[in-house]
Amino acid sequence: MGNGRKLMHFLRVDPAAAVSALSSPRSFSSNSCFSDDDGYSSSSFQGSASSSPSRSYSPPKSPWARLPGLGADDASSDDATATGLIASLVKEGGKVYSLAAAGDVLYTGTDSETVRVWRDRRELAGFRTGSGLVKAIVVAADGRIFTGHQDGKVRVWRADGEAGGYPAVVHRRVGSLPPLGDLLVSSVNPSSYVLSPRGGGGRGRGRQRRAVWLRHSDAVSSLSLDEGAGMLYSASWDRTFKAWRVSDYRCLESVPAHDDAVNTVAAAGFGGLVLTGSADGTVKVWRREIAAGGDRTRHVLERVLREGGDGAVTSIAACPVARAVYVGSSDGLVTCWRWGLDDVDDGEPRLACVLAGHGTGVLCLAVSGHVVVSGSADGTLCVWRRDEDEDERAGHARLAVLAGHTGPVKCVAVAADDDCYDADGERRFVVYSGSLDGSVKVWRLSEERALELPPAVEATTAPFMAALRESEAWMPRPRTAQLPSPVQAWVPEMKGVAAA
Template structure:
């Protein structure tokens, strides 16, 4: 009998694997994650992290504006490793930072809270490893492998955090489940209630001004949630493969990236509140793995499994800007702060760039090494301790599949030796 080859390492930790709700902590009925049949043809299998995959066609891509030399920069006075946070919780999949507090999610189903490089507290979901974390006001929203979004807030009695909700709410799910019109086809010969993700929640994005939360999932949809009452407003059939990244931008726009190799832009109509497809920014043969937006400068970045970071400039116009290459394997995460762009990769490194001029030019600032596994998530905040006349200093948090989080201090001003040879 013919046997199917096993998926690549990158596919296993980024794409899909079956989950169960045997230890589910919610009121809603157990949900079985569908078979991953068909994922073996995912663009992830083209990743350079998969050693058996063919070389990427993006070596000949018109996005490549330069062949800047890839050379490691030694840490200098502007860059320093402040510490490493290690807890025996397995892979670190998600990070979020707010002031002095750092939240980390792992495949142990724990959300750890850190303060001043020390463990400050934590809380646990009984099912579903934590793939995404986002903060809003005093609430923590976590996206899980079991397809649910959980909401937490500080508990004054215990001094920790307590769960105050699950999206979708049980009463909404129950009400919809008794109406035949609420069911949509999610796989051949299988239907599910439209307002619930039936596969892993891979990413979250927030439009704080409009009070809306967006969740992207491996079920290929993006769901729209109203934060005031946790109601699901809409479900977008966004892509032909897993949604890996979603971001809000320029008022009412939403940008999504998928394993199908596309980056799409959606616009929310103010009057009706519905989301319509605006345009497709990118069609490629490599999975899109991350999206970040520098809204003040009007630049949108996307990372892909071919190791490239591509970007668009001009704000809402989103004109093609170019491509950045400093990784030898798949880009797994992106973050922006000020004029700085940070990327993490399956090659176990973190790379830092600075935008120049109108955003179409970038200079390499630092290469951060030390992780022993792929860098899966990033968070950046201003280093308020040094601020003032020094300025341009940031704290970069990098979470890795080696089970650790490293904390770096980075200046967006490169070392003098870096100037003049790294423009892209």
């Protein structure tokens, strides 16, 4: 798939989406030198507790109140019931490419070699990674923080509890993947070298070099943690994904997965399945198998869930309880696949529905319980609720379209707001979104009531797919001259994220 074709998926603009946005408030090759990332290293700085970030905005009567870990204890009950946009954080120094919410702390990764740590609308601390763009962040249950980087490495951090205070403001690097010792041992073994794309990921198919299989030879695009299996998965533009054992950071397997850059990887959380999505337009399902002896793991291709040709796959999110997987792509659609929908083919996935809520490419997805959130290059987020019927078949109701970012939404997370209910006793949830405009926004919504009335049809069940693809609803929308494109100013950035 050519660069022009990839980019065009992101530059097709929906005039309606542009009006909504206006009306509301790939690749460096990894360093060939071995670094000394292993061992303990402090790279933290502490934010001022008495001063706010460079720019901080919170709408009137909408402070962060009773949010999961981001709440103010002195908030009034009226503020605690607010919905919609409740806070926006902007810190000079970089576009936001990744974020992760863990307990009462929010981590954000930028292109300025920094991971920032937020709490109570303030920058609590941060740590400098020294590696450029931070493309992925996941936080383990034991507090370890895994970050994926443009230089092809995965680094491991831990908050230093001995420094005192809560939460800890000092973060130390405690390792890197692969560990330096493993990398040095493999470098002297000729059989450890494989052919890998040179400096261009999937775009440089004719250019290859020999590299140690333990290490990604291009940017790490995505991370996924399977706590139950004790595994961390990393996807890369070098067209592979790797499986790491989190107990000792050992690389158990490197899988040549796709013909182009691997943009996303997700552990399904059921059936030992792992899914990968690529710029070649395919989604593949891999099954984890334990080799004899129990010390080796291999992943076997089970099926190709989505064939190429309909645009690059940019994000995948799974809901283990519902045995559902959501796939976002550069054509602006989110497809939902379900496993075990009937008694005949318990292990066979079925296309459950297609969510059409964006005019340009979907860049990120997050799932929590019945809530699904997608972020797009058009600067908006669509929030959906999955509704189960008696046959366990899911329909989706759109709860909101969140407009407020002035650049593409690159990362999103959802957290249940278990301790905060509205006047009718309805449970609410919180959405965190990070954008290339440099801001992180926090939204609160009700799981039962839509923030605004959705259009009549936004979710399409599988039997109508063929008819819809032939209808005007599936045709490219013409660009409106009177309306400026919401991504026009971000064309240089979109060139960088078209494959990620």
